Amino acid sequence: AFAKVKTEPPVEVFHLVKVFQADKHEQKVNLGIGAYRTDENKPFVLPVVKKCEIEVVNDAKLNHEYLPILGNPDFTKAATEMVLGKDSKALKEKRTLSVQTISGTGGIRLAAEFMCQHLQRRTVFVPNPTWENHMKIFKQAGFKHIKQYKYWNAKKRKLDMSSILRELSEAPEGAVVLMHASAHNPTGMDPSKAQWHQIAELIKQRRLFPFFDCAYQGFASGDIESDAFAIRHFVDAGLETILVQSFAKNMGLYNERVGNLVVVLNDKQQLPAVASQFTILVRINYSNPPAFGSRVVHKVLSVEQNRKEWEQTVCMMASRVKDMRKQLADKLKQLDTPGTWDHIVQQTGMFSYTGLTPKHVQKLKDDKHIYMLSSGRANICGLTTKNVDYVAKSISEVVKE
Ligand code: LMR
Numbered sequence: 001a002f003a004k005v006k007t008e009p010p011v012e013v014f015h016l017v018k019v020f021q022a023d024k025h026e027q028k029v030n031l032g033i034g035a036y037r038t039d040e041n042k043p044f045v046l047p048v049v050k051k052c053e054i055e056v057v058n059d060a061k062l063n064h065e066y067l068p069i070l071g072n073p074d075f076t077k078a079a080t081e082m083v084l085g086k087d088s089k090a091l092k093e094k095r096t097l098s099v100q101t102i103s104g105t106g107g108i109r110l111a112a113e114f115m116c117q118h119l120q121r122r123t124v125f126v127p128n129p130t131w132e133n134h135m136k137i138f139k140q141a142g143f144k145h146i147k148q149y150k151y152w153n154a155k156k157r158k159l160d161m162s163s164i165l166r167e168l169s170e171a172p173e174g175a176v177v178l179m180h181a182s183a184h185n186p187t188g189m190d191p192s193k194a195q196w197h198q199i200a201e202l203i204k205q206r207r208l209f210p211f212f213d214c215a216y217q218g219f220a221s222g223d224i225e226s227d228a229f230a231i232r233h234f235v236d237a238g239l240e241t242i243l244v245q246s247f248a249k250n251m252g253l254y255n256e257r258v259g260n261l262v263v264v265l266n267d268k269q270q271l272p273a274v275a276s277q278f279t280i281l282v283r284i285n286y287s288n289p290p291a292f293g294s295r296v297v298h299k300v301l302s303v304e305q306n307r308k309e310w311e312q313t314v315c316m317m318a319s320r321v322k323d324m325r326k327q328l329a330d331k332l333k334q335l336d337t338p339g340t341w342d343h344i345v346q347q348t349g350m351f352s353y354t355g356l357t358p359k360h361v362q363k364l365k366d367d368k369h370i371y372m373l374s375s376g377r378a379n380i381c382g383l384t385t386k387n388v389d390y391v392a393k394s395i396s397e398v399v400k401e
Helices: 012-022 047-058 073-084 103-118 133-140 161-169 193-205 226-236 268-285 292-302 304-334 342-346 358-368 388-400
Strands: 096-102 123-128 145-150 176-180 209-214 241-246 258-264 351-353 377-379
Touching (some): 047 292, 073 226, 073 258, 096 268, 103 209, 123 133, 258 268, 304 342, 342 351, 358 388
Parallel strands (some): 123 176
Antiparallel strands (some): 241 258, 351 377
């Protein structure tokens, strides 16, 4: 029965984890998968998250009954307020729908299925480059035309704003435009506020449909509110949108798969129909979401003291990454590494799109035991005060070869 099943290549980021774990070299460094590390190079369980987990486990009132199909309403309410802002007009006018999702990936898949089946969308524009999974998810969900808009100027190592505007202005009416709300993966470069204004205006004029992947709220600026700017601006500008939040990175809940999908409509009369379709989609996909992570996130967001502590921790994580960016760039310059390295400092979030070639990446892996994606994306969270010298020296050597 299985004779014709074809073998696919492994998924790069997860494959790298495996190869890294099997590597016995003392100085090995994993700059592959997007996960935060402490300066001791350890996975980080946020203390406030740990505290809330214990409270959830010990809460005698809680049980393992099914959640509603659209998820834990306390969690989805708190998550939606976090991204749209408590004073959001759309929230006050009750024209939003929230759906708990299997983290960001599950939310994007659900949104793509909904947009294909119920908004009759067949064309999506994603940034080039983007997270490698985006295009595949939209294809699997039924989209026929998966297009890219040029986002990155590789030569200058910065955002290619004129290409973004030009290519989106040529997009057919109704096309879905995927945007990263903050801390773009993999480039680490976001539009400025003024540029977001321009993009929103264009999307409105061309009657395109904005869709946001919000996986790093807090990681770009260190501030939860600032990183929601793009989404809030689109909503304030009267645009309808769908967005998906992940709590993998900003709460360190990678394997709990906690996400939230928000639909913002202009006509609240349409809400019950939209909710009914999401209910069916969830039901036929996985019936209903898991409870634990959603309870933890709700406790973090809704208890003032927890919320404060969490925001401080997010800020601390973002500043550690920022500091490592600076150290890496400074050291590369001190070592007279050919090329320019300021982009490492200008980029935000977890990643640097280093500009290293696949050949450099291969050499770093084979000769130096330093792992990053073949695109040259490096997870800066994998740098520590102890390994940054080794990494800078190694990069410098392979670039000079
Ligand atoms: C990443 O980009 O490294 C993370 O989002 C992990 C993943 O699922 O790709």
